Amino acid sequence: MEEIIRHLTPLLKEITGYIYPNEIELHWGILVVIYPYITGLVAGAFILASIVKIFNVKEVQPTYRISLLTALAFLIVAPLPLLAHLGHPEKSYEIFLTPNTSSAMAMFGFVYAWYLMAVLLLEIWFDYRKDIILWAKKETGFRKWLHKILSLFSVDVSERAIKFDKKAVKIITVIGIPSAFLLHGYVGFIFGSVKANPWWSSVLMPIVFLFSAIVSGIALILIIYMIVTPLRAKQIDMVCLNKLASYLFYVMIVDFSLEALDFMHRIYESEESIKILSQLVSGKLFVSLIVIQLLIGMLIPLGAIATVKIFDLPDELKKQIYFLSALLVQVGIFTTRWNVVIGGQLFSKSFSGLTAYKMTFFGMEGLLTSIGLLLLPFIILFVLFKILPPWDEARTAVK
Amino acid sequence: MKQWPLSNLWKKLPEQVRRLSILGIILVAFFLMIRSLLIPSDFGKFGHYRASAVEEIASLPMQYAGQMACVECHEETVTLKGKGYHKNVACEICHGPAAAHTRDPGSVKLTAPRGRGYCPICHEYLPSRPTGFPQIVSNSHNPMKPCISCHNPHDPKPPQTPKECSACHGEIAKTKSLSHHVYIPCTRCHNVPKGHKISPRKFLPTKPSTREFCGGCHAKGAAGEKGIPQVDLATHGKRYVCWQCHYPHLPEAH
Numbered sequence: 001m002e003e004i005i006r007h008l009t010p011l012l013k014e015i016t017g018y019i020y021p022n023e024i025e026l027h028w029g030i031l032v033v034i035y036p037y038i039t040g041l042v043a044g045a046f047i048l049a050s051i052v053k054i055f056n057v058k059e060v061q062p063t064y065r066i067s068l069l070t071a072l073a074f075l076i077v078a079p080l081p082l083l084a085h086l087g088h089p090e091k092s093y094e095i096f097l098t099p100n101t102s103s104a105m106a107m108f109g110f111v112y113a114w115y116l117m118a119v120l121l122l123e124i125w126f127d128y129r130k131d132i133i134l135w136a137k138k139e140t141g142f143r144k145w146l147h148k149i150l151s152l153f154s155v156d157v158s159e160r161a162i163k164f165d166k167k168a169v170k171i172i173t174v175i176g177i178p179s180a181f182l183l184h185g186y187v188g189f190i191f192g193s194v195k196a197n198p199w200w201s202s203v204l205m206p207i208v209f210l211f212s213a214i215v216s217g218i219a220l221i222l223i224i225y226m227i228v229t230p231l232r233a234k235q236i237d238m239v240c241l242n243k244l245a246s247y248l249f250y251v252m253i254v255d256f257s258l259e260a261l262d263f264m265h266r267i268y269e270s271e272e273s274i275k276i277l278s279q280l281v282s283g284k285l286f287v288s289l290i291v292i293q294l295l296i297g298m299l300i301p302l303g304a305i306a307t308v309k310i311f312d313l314p315d316e317l318k319k320q321i322y323f324l325s326a327l328l329v330q331v332g333i334f335t336t337r338w339n340v341v342i343g344g345q346l347f348s349k350s351f352s353g354l355t356a357y358k359m360t361f362f363g364m365e366g367l368l369t370s371i372g373l374l375l376l377p378f379i380i381l382f383v384l385f386k387i388l389p390p391w392d393e394a395r396t397a398v399k
Numbered sequence: 400m401k402q403w404p405l406s407n408l409w410k411k412l413p414e415q416v417r418r419l420s421i422l423g424i425i426l427v428a429f430f431l432m433i434r435s436l437l438i439p440s441d442f443g444k445f446g447h448y449r450a451s452a453v454e455e456i457a458s459l460p461m462q463y464a465g466q467m468a469c470v471e472c473h474e475e476t477v478t479l480k481g482k483g484y485h486k487n488v489a490c491e492i493c494h495g496p497a498a499a500h501t502r503d504p505g506s507v508k509l510t511a512p513r514g515r516g517y518c519p520i521c522h523e524y525l526p527s528r529p530t531g532f533p534q535i536v537s538n539s540h541n542p543m544k545p546c547i548s549c550h551n552p553h554d555p556k557p558p559q560t561p562k563e564c565s566a567c568h569g570e571i572a573k574t575k576s577l578s579h580h581v582y583i584p585c586t587r588c589h590n591v592p593k594g595h596k597i598s599p600r601k602f603l604p605t606k607p608s609t610r611e612f613c614g615g616c617h618a619k620g621a622a623g624e625k626g627i628p629q630v631d632l633a634t635h636g637k638r639y640v641c642w643q644c645h646y647p648h649l650p651e652a653h
Contacts, residue, residue, distance in 0.1 A: 012525070021527050097434050100447050117426075122419075129415060152422060156414035164413045353526075 010358070017353030026345045026357045029365045030338075031085040034373055036187045036209065037337045038078045041377075043184035043210070044217010045071040046120065046176060048247070053173040059243040065390030066228070067221050068124050073381035075116055081373050084364050104193070108186055115183050119176040125150075126168040128388055130157050131395055146387065184213040191340060198273035199280070199344040204262045211255040216333035218248045219326040224381075226323050232391065238315050245322045248329070249305045256298055276351040284354060285343050288335045297332010301325035462496035465489075469497065472504070476553055483554035484533075493517070493552065511552070518546045524569055533557075533567060560596050567599065571648050578649040588612075588647065613641040 011024050049067035052060050083089040096113070100106040129151060136147035185206040191197075192205025202208075222244045229236045266274070281289055304325045308318050342357050360366040409417065444450035469490045470477045480486060491497050494509040512518075515537060524534040541549070549558045557566070564585045565572030575581060585591070594602035607613065610632060616623045618632045636644060646652050 015526070018526055021525065096430075097438050098442060098447065125419075126415070152415075152418040154415050154418050161413055161415060165415065 011356060014356035015353060017348070018350055019348040019353035019355055020350060023345070023348050024355055026342065026355070028341055028345060029085070029357070030359055030367065030370045031081040031365055031373075033334075033337045033341045034370055035078065035081040036341070037216070037334050038074050038081070038373075038377070039184055039187050040209065040213030040216050040333065040337070041220050042071045042074045042078060042217070043180040043213040044215065045074065045221055046180045046217070047214050048218050048221055050173045050177050050180070051247070053170060054177070057243065059239050060247075062237050062240050062392065063221050063225050063244065065127070065388075066224060068120070068127065069384045069388060069390055070221060070224060070381055072120050072124060073377040073384055075120060076380055077373060077377045079112060080376070081370075084369060084373070087364070104186070104190060111182055111186055115179050119172060119179045123169055123172040123176060124388070126165045126172065129154060129165055130162055132388075133157055150387070181210060184210050191344070196349060197344050198271060199277060199347070200340065202262060204258060204265070208255070208258050208262060211251060211258055212333050212336055214251045215248065215255050215329060218244060218251060219329040219333075222248065222322060222326045223330070226319065228385075236319065238318070241319065241322060245305055245308070245325075248326065249302065249309070252298065252302055252329070256302070273351050276347045276354070280343060280347050280354065284346050284356070285339055289339045289343070292335045293332050293339055296328055297335060301328045301332070461498045463491055464497040464501040466491075468501045480553045483556070485553065485555055513545055513547060515545055526570055534569060536569075575648045578651055580648065580650065610640055
């Protein structure tokens with residue numbers, strides 16, 4: 001009890017207006033911010049990969065496998081913030097054993113498992129199968145066995161088998177797009193279906209989440225491609241980069257329009273919560289919503305990419321603008337998640353008071369854990385790049 | 400040898416699909432096995448939980464004895480408490496679970512909080528607590544003294560009757576201190592019956608009920624200091640009473 005009092009006392013000073021006692025402290029902290037951010041990156045990266053396969057866009061082919069592996073690396077990390085937040089990760093498998101169909105959160109376990117096992121792993125397996133077999137043939141020792149096991153000891157590299165692989169990848173991609181929509185749409189659904197919270201409760205929420213996910217996914221692949229390619233002493237494919245930036249630009253416009261639509265809808269409806277929400281937006285969320293999310297994360301990158309598109313700038317300058325824009329977009333999308341998750345808990349359900357969020361540095365819910373969780377996918381991605389090199393030369397070397 | 404139709408189909412499948420299927424079958428079989436091993440047999444009998452969990456929880460040792468058990472030995476204290484403001488606060492809220500003490504009063508002694516940390520859990524000033532509920536700011540309310548040196552927890556009363564309304568109505572007093580109404584005493588607008596300070600809920604103060612009451616200062620031509628905003632009561636917001644638009648403790652607020 002003493003500890004709770006010590007913990008709540010500094011928060012009491014941040015409160016303005018009237019607030020219910022159970023609203024003083026936020027229950028969903030930064031870990032719950034990271035979770036939709038990471039799932040968004042997964043869905044976005046996968047949808048980019050799907051564009052290559054379904055619409056046969058040759059220009060962005062160099063990023064196809066990078067996108068798949070990125071989606072996998074981030075998908076592996078996606079449930080970790082939730083496990084860290086809820087505690088008792090050793091009990092988490094129980095939601096699979098006794099499925100509770102009336103709980104959206106419980107059913108998400110199955111969406112996640114479906115997406116991981118039936119979509120992402122299968123697509124990667126079929127796409128890499130031939131290469132893994134050929135690599136295993138040339139390698140020795142540990143790598144040989146690793147690749148043999150990964151190929152499930154498959155040996156058939158006949159033309160018929162490879163044709164089947166390609167067909168399978170295409171079918172999985174077609175199933176994968178609605179699955180990716182489901183994966184991230186669900187995250188928006190969880191927030192959008194909270195009737196009591198006017199900041200969250202909106203039918204547009206899953207759609208806005210989805211488009212911001214695609215934005216962040218494409219920006220992430222652009223960043224990874226631009227960092228990894230020079231590190232491998234290769235030339236960045238400008239056609240591919242231009243196309244990626246174009247996709248980013250167009251999806252951002254759709255995302256921006258949706259968010260603007262949501263915003264206008266709220267103002268026009270002017271429900272009883274509008275006063276406290278406008279206080280929130282002009283006060284506690286001003287920096288993170290107006291300055292970072294809207295200006296730095298949306299308008300500046302949009303303007304920058306538009307400038308590149310209008311004026312024919314030299315390639316070097318283009319690269320720098322793309323890279324910086326993609327970084328700003330990441331910051332912007334992260335604050336989008338922040339503004340949804342944290343913003344939605346900052347105002348009282350009495351609509352007449354605001355509280356504050358105090359993040360700790362150490363501890364399970366702290367900043368340090370969060371930074372670790374955000375870095376972990378990159379470590380996994382590095383290992384995946386070593387085991388399943390996505391580069392073209394790794395493919396051609398074995399031919 | 401006779402060929403089964405299934406084995407024909409199996410052979411027709413591409414090699415990679417056959418391997419994947421084996422892995423898939425192993426995974427599904429593993430999942431089903433785990434399910435049959437780990438799901439308790441009585442799961443779902445009553446609802447989405449283990450039926451025997453109810454009995455397990457019911458069979459946990461009782462920690463609390465209930466107020467009736469206290470009366471048996473501490474009748475005097477319970478009677479005293481029953482007359483005071485803490486009559487609805489159960490003994491074990493302050494003294495902790497007492498089941499062990501009732502079984503063996505000799506060796507298990509109960510404690511009571513003696514420091515300043517415990518009482519403010521209910522009595523520290525919080526805007527969300529109901530008006531009139533006794534609240535203090537513990538940093539400025541006799542900071543060095545333990546609460547029990549002035550208040551008897553079994554019959555808590557202020558050692559002397561509060562002189563100021565702000566002793567209980569802290570938030571209103573703070574709000575009013577920011578407004579032009581700061582120098583108007585509470586009693587100008589509220590008639591406070593004598594008993595209110597002793598039994599606040601039984602003897603409620605009055606509130607103004609007419610537009611003319613505010614008009615006493617704010618109607619056009621009313622006597623009073625210079626600079627008091629004055630309006631024509633006949634035309635100014637005629638269908639409403641004043642406090643529907645103006646909060647009397649902070650009339651400047653919108």
